[in-house]
Amino acid sequence: MIKVHSLSKSYGSRQAISDVSFEINKGEVVGFLGPNGAGKTTTMKILTGYMVPHKGSVQLDGIDILKEPLLAKKKLGYLPEFPPIYTDMYVENYLQYVAKLKLCPKKEIPKRVDLTLEKVGLKEVRKRLIKNLSKGFKQRVGLAQALVSQPEILILDEPTVGLDPKQVKDIRNTLIQLKGQHTIILSTHILSEVQISCDRVIVINKGKIVMQDSLTGLSQKMRAKRQIVLTVRKVSDDLLLKLKKVQGVISVTQEDRSFVLDVEKENSINEDLARFVVNNSYGLIELKEKSFNLEDVFIRLTEQSKK
């Protein structure tokens, strides 16, 4: 459905993305994961025909966006980083306008607007001025404008950023319900968001694709290594050496009173460590499994790709 072939784009001398290629099949929901400044928005702007790449090509359902932009854009629904809403319009009129702009058949417009309002939960505010809606509802209006033309391809740029947890949940539920109706690309810098709503993930960092994998593949890679953080009250010089000798510990690094331990995957290690610290009365403050944030994933993934 979407074929992207070695895209490159730079802003002046700053290379935003380089040699980005991927393919997405019909009906897939793909997470486009990357930290701030990775080039997610840039890639999406090229996919939607907003920007022209310096190199590479994009095909949407077999249509080249650079050669036949009008045809390709008909197949698209796009929610940019900031919802593109006219604040002086009423929700309903705004959606009607977008539907016309996207060339929906005239007779179908009222029906599609109704359906879309239903899908994103905006029925009660359809006659309100967009200006007066809360941020969460503005974001929903933004999502609604992407959906109203019933496009085959949906491109969503950080659809849940800056919303409160309840709104985030609502939007995610809406996205889950959209599964199967559209081919969806969804950018985010939140790992759990991908885990909740996507089938597949493309990880991008510093303008390059670091990894493409199914969701199960991603979690396996993440679980390949385990780290434990141990904090104690009394630090003695030999503690570092002693910790290294504990069964199952691979390596230890010290940061002040905390120790980061690379450990083997067996489960009893937490217990063993706790017992060791308590028995030698080092004064256990905290013992926790280190959770991986996105940065760690990238570091790990780039390390792996070097090897």
Added chain:
Amino acid sequence: MMKSLLQEMKFFFKQMFLVAQKDFKSMLFSPLFFVWSGISFIFLSYIFPRDLFRFAMSYAMPVMGGDPNQGGNIHFNVFVAHISYINLILLFSIPVLGMKLLAEEKQNHTFDLLMTAPLSSFQMILGKYFALISLLLVFLLCSLFYPLSTGLFVEIPLGPLFSSYLGLFCLVVLYSSVALFASSLSSSLFLSAFIGMIFNISLWFISQQGVGDSGLISSVMSYISIASHLTNFIKGSIVISSIVFFLSSACFFLFLVFKSVEFVRWRA
């Protein structure tokens, strides 16, 4: 072949008018337009009767009037002043009325919507341009009420009046393209209004230089002088080259708008 061409044209105008209609409405019902037209009409309602009264006084005492041919002409004594006030209003207010057309779209990020909709930049620009022109056409038609209403009491020369209004319309065509260009340059409303005014004023200044020169330069200068073209219209003659001048300058600025919008696609 013929049929598909027709369909393509229909599609072109349909999308263009959709944009035009939306922008026209949003400008017409904005508080800015309301306040601005209120102030303009209060101003005209004060100035016009004042000029008319002065003219009536001098007409009643012909001794005081100088040129017997023009002294009694309501067109030159009253209407031309009215026309030049309107020109002044247009010069400063079109950049303000048109500032939102592209700058606000950028500010509100709705520009993304237009750029990713099945709509060419050309359709979008023309749509916005026609919206602004239509808005000012409404204003011009309303302002025509002042000179026409004097026709109830005295006989007025309709020919020069209408050709003058055609001249004003030509100015609208030019100023609007300048305003749209100014609006395409940034996402700041203030900046785009300011730049638009500067451009409009400079257009008038170019013409001032032409006066002293001679030969080719002088004829070029007088061709690009707005004042001399407007004078043609005010005198009651519709000169094709003047119309061509306004249309081609407007096209030039629209071309710049196109370049500026396309620049976003290429670099952003």
